[in-house]
Amino acid sequence: MLEFMEVSKFYKKQQVAVKNISMKIKKGEFVFLVGKSGAGKTTLIKLLLKEINPTSGKIYYDGNDITKLKNRRVPELRRRIGVVFQDFRLLPKMTVYENIAFAMEIVGSSAKNIRREVPTVLSMVGLSSKANNYPDELAGGEKQRVAIARSVINKPQIIIADEPTGNLDPETSHEIMKIFTEINKRGTTLIMATHDRAIVDQMKKRVIELKKGSIIRDSEGGYYNGL
Amino acid sequence: MLEFMEVSKFYKKQQVAVKNISMKIKKGEFVFLVGKSGAGKTTLIKLLLKEINPTSGKIYYDGNDITKLKNRRVPELRRRIGVVFQDFRLLPKMTVYENIAFAMEIVGSSAKNIRREVPTVLSMVGLSSKANNYPDELAGGEKQRVAIARSVINKPQIIIADEPTGNLDPETSHEIMKIFTEINKRGTTLIMATHDRAIVDQMKKRVIELKKGSIIRDSEGGYYNGL
Amino acid sequence: MGFKKAKYILKQAFQGIWRNRMMSVASIGSVAAVLVILGLILLIVLNISNITLITKEKFDEIYVFLEEDLEEEVISHIGKEIRSLDGVFSVAYETKEYALEKMKEEWGEDADLLEGIDNNPLPNSYIIRLKSVDNAEEVIVKVENYTGVEEVRYYKDVIEKLVSTSDFMRTAGSVIIIILLLISIFIISNTIKLTVASRKTEIELMQYVGASNGFVRGPFMIEGLVLGLIGSFIAILIVLNTYDQAAVYINDKFSVMLSVYIVKPTVIVKDIVIIFITIGVGIGSLGSLVSIKKFLSI
């Protein structure tokens, strides 16, 4: 359902972010993106969301080249993908509840659905008591869980999680991974960029490793550090 | 040099952040703060920087109660402490170089010193090539390393690092820990809030564990998970 | 656009205003302030034009001096002729005796001079008021040719002076109002731009999560509209109230001396309301839309 074809992205000053990436991800897969800081994981995700456009190459999503997608159709694309951003990207002027409700509002969910779903997903990530807090009033790990809750609320076809456990203790990380695994089992494709060796090694899923913008490994049931 | 005496902090709506914390940290110590997400680690750090004031209790820094510190003396306090904030807090309109230079400018360093020190510390965290990038143009781990570089640049008496490896791959984390250990050996007190079990377990330093705002463990040479 | 989306956009707009209270108050204040200036100047220009106009009208009479010893019939015939002319608004007859009386009155203390005159040297005359000064030339030429008309006098100098003054006032006034209008629009859209720019991050975040342009733009447009509306409303209240009181005060204290009354507040209410609301709402919502466009990267 997702295919990168010789995708490269250079920033000004000739900075290489990703170089000549080709990969296919099938529906329902669970893929870890690993690699050192600055290897290009977030860049790949931004390309997929059309937050940036590749310098060259094509990216197919469900058969359509999203690099050719018209600007006004971009929101549609984004709404079909649930994303946990590395920097959370919560709306600072909205409460936890409103942040998640917002994600439902933009896809046109009914008020009734919103009132039912938001509390459910909040309790799933253990934040029921923080529903009325603003992002500024949350601990780092709590913000991260709000972002996770928001990414799953619309039951998207793909969930992309960029370092979703960077601010979480091992125990909470484990809880979150259980949620992701559950969702993945129901057919949702999951792409997760992470530095958490314990999680990757334990899950034994497909691992794509980047180095300086290129794929240097793509192993099914792989570990964080090659093998 | 640092003492918390029965410090509590409640946010509005009766939310307990930390409760009845008493602890002493001596000059030159290396202390890990651990605990689940929302346990109160960042709150402790904010209290120490007088970003927030405790609901009750006293905090002594070098013998002075900082809860009684006059507002206009707060900057002095902060300049004596190097901090890696959990959310980095880089100035978005300044480049990497300028962000670090700024920290030196506010303590009154000479232009000559700034020109010498900034590149040194940037190469130490492996970001020489990103000196002229703006924070928006950095990978998550790169931002974190800028924050780390900024925290050490003024050779403060205390360095407080809130989750400084949350966005770093194990290898880079290891590098950073080496830097911190080195700095600590030269007499700088180090307080680090972290979820990184591998690091805590390997360093065998003092570990203070928080749970729901209270200290539930304070063990010298401890591990992430009790023992 | 469905009802649900409309409801959402309205909700968001009002939340946006509330969440950015400080900004909202500052924008509303600036919008109101600019419109107050515009309004005050508008009223001043209006009144100056009005005063000039009234003064002009006072002088705007054509004197038709008749030959001496005309038959009553001829005199009234001339009157009828004049009355039937195009552009004539009214015609009044003035006997030579009445004219002398008036002259004596006008001269006041200098009237002694007239005492020495035995024969009233003044003629009988018709006094014509025109519908418009533009008709003067035409009427004069015709009337001059009537038999029995000795001379036609028209205070051409004064009238021309007054006409040119009033033309000047009208031109200058319009120029000033147009300049002010443009500046007001500029300031208001600048204010809205500043208000929107301060929320750049918010706008970007919304887009990252997949909010369509309409979803982002809608609330901002309504916000701008509401800010503009409130601002113009405040301006309307201030301007009309100030003018009301100023009108009473000025008419009270100065009208006798200026021998002219200022334009009645009730006359201008509708125009002020329409102008202010149009500018406030128009610039508020359009300004938002244009400003936000910059941040709509997609």
Place this chain on the structure above:
Amino acid sequence: MGFKKAKYILKQAFQGIWRNRMMSVASIGSVAAVLVILGLILLIVLNISNITLITKEKFDEIYVFLEEDLEEEVISHIGKEIRSLDGVFSVAYETKEYALEKMKEEWGEDADLLEGIDNNPLPNSYIIRLKSVDNAEEVIVKVENYTGVEEVRYYKDVIEKLVSTSDFMRTAGSVIIIILLLISIFIISNTIKLTVASRKTEIELMQYVGASNGFVRGPFMIEGLVLGLIGSFIAILIVLNTYDQAAVYINDKFSVMLSVYIVKPTVIVKDIVIIFITIGVGIGSLGSLVSIKKFLSI
């Protein structure tokens, strides 16, 4: 404050302006726009006052009519007496012959009426100009009592009307200018407030890292000052240029008709520059300081 800190603050200020270009341009634009309005209105008020003043002066003469057949000596004695009075600006002597000539001239076509008069009924007279209208009463009372003075005439009505008109103009003008000034200050400080508010996060971040209040405030104050300065500079250029051209145009086209010239541009340059710079710089820097205070949590 050391030289290093001053240098740093200046550098930061200019970087701040550059980094927030869009904002800076918007603020400068608004400051300039507001001052342009203020300036234009100021000039208009100034000119209207001026015209009223000039007109008033034209009428502001006291006529002292002398008795008939006075000795030359007595006449010149009276002249000296008058000259020596407090508040008298100038005195001119006018013979009865000259007065009649003048009268004939003024009456123009009506002068026929005067033909019938054989004896010149007009008196010799002194025409007094006062330093100020306030002295009129006093001077008149004194002069009336001189032997040889038949009558003292003063166009009290006209003068009073003109004085009250000019008082009114001055009052109204001052009120309008003060209102405009306040509104300008309000808008400019609002603009600066919006500019500062949009950088709340930046200010907080600086404080978190330990920047002292001076370090945060300094650059912002200078920024506000510079924005205000540039804004007022632009406004000065626009206003003076516009006025220069308008002056030429109006004097060209209308002065003959209005029989009054508008105030020379050179006369007002200094005042405009001082007023604008004061407001721009003052509100710019103070506005920044006040606005930023809200965000200086420590």
